[in-house]
Amino acid sequence: MSEAEARPTNFIRQIIDEDLASGKHTTVHTRFPPEPNGYLHIGHAKSICLNFGIAQDYKGQCNLRFDDTNPVKEDIEYVESIKNDVEWLGFHWSGNVRYSSDYFDQLHAYAIELINKGLAYVDELTPEQIREYRGTLTQPGKNSPYRDRSVEENLALFEKMRAGGFEEGKACLRAKIDMASPFIVMRDPVLYRIKFAEHHQTGNKWCIYPMYDFTHCISDALEGITHSLCTLEFQDNRRLYDWGAGQHHHSCSPAPVRILAPESGIHCDVQA
Numbered sequence: 001m002s003e004a005e006a007r008p009t010n011f012i013r014q015i016i017d018e019d020l021a022s023g024k025h026t027t028v029h030t031r032f033p034p035e036p037n038g039y040l041h042i043g044h045a046k047s048i049c050l051n052f053g054i055a056q057d058y059k060g061q062c063n064l065r066f067d068d069t070n071p072v073k074e075d076i077e078y079v080e081s082i083k084n085d086v087e088w089l090g091f092h093w094s095g096n097v098r099y100s101s102d103y104f105d106q107l108h109a110y111a112i113e114l115i116n117k118g119l120a121y122v123d124e125l126t127p128e129q130i131r132e133y134r135g136t137l138t139q140p141g142k143n144s145p146y147r148d149r150s151v152e153e154n155l156a157l158f159e160k161m162r163a164g165g166f167e168e169g170k171a172c173l174r175a176k177i178d179m180a181s182p183f184i185v186m187r188d189p190v191l192y193r194i195k196f197a198e199h200h201q202t203g204n205k206w207c208i209y210p211m212y213d214f215t216h217c218i219s220d221a222l223e224g225i226t227h228s229l230c231t232l233e234f235q236d237n238r239r240l241y242d243w244g245a246g247q248h249h250h251s252c253s254p255a256p257v258r259i260l261a262p263e264s265g266i267h268c269d270v271q272a
């Protein structure tokens with residue numbers, strides 16, 4: 001019996017086997033991306049065993065990447081605790097520990113790229129107004145009065161955000177997608193918000209921070225992740241994940257493609 005035949009099988013492994021057999025990928029590269037805002041629980045242990053176990057079985061790599069985009073809630077104490085927990089479970093990450101904040105400069109550049117393409121705008125609605133304008137599951141959203149600003153104005157306002165010229169909650173950068181989308185997550189989601197808080201990795205360099213959904217797909221692509229495995233709580237985010245990755249595929253190729261298997265409780269994002 002070959003090593004491949006001896007491995008357990010499930011829909012994730014079937015996808016990986018097909019990718020390797022077809023030549024789409026020659027190796028397997030996964031990641032475990034916790035936010036360092038608390039101690040790990042049993043659900044995290046499941047994700048650790050899945051991502052590190054898959055990489056181990058296929059003689060691939062698994063990154064430990066901290067999704068540290070909210071300095072208000074995160075702390076180096078949780079970073080160290082999570083590292084210890086991964087090692088306690090018997091796993092070792094590939095290379096150095098990674099942080100989403102490692103990519104803040106690139107993410108900022110990609111945000112400017114979206115503005116230049118007419119796909120992002122600075123909105124000055126309050127957070128409460130944004131929620132109101134977003135609509136409901138049965139009612140479409142409505143456009144912000146700031147949605148049709150020129151590229152030049154949006155660039156200037158985003159730079160003002162970057163320079164600390166707005167108070168928290170007074171401006172944000174939003175994607176320009178579709179306020180009438182049946183999927184609320186696609187109704188012009190916020191990409192960047194203002195937070196005057198010291199970051200445990202970058203200090204006070206930034207006062208604007210990217211949102212998780214904008215950061216996650218690009219971080220995966222920049223790290224060359226081949227198979228991004230997530231629990232079903234993120235299934236509604238997959239459309240935004242695909243949208244974000246698709247906009248920057250030329251800058252951080254390969255572009256991630258998300259595959260969902262709802263009956264299993266896990267979905268699999270695969271780099272095309």
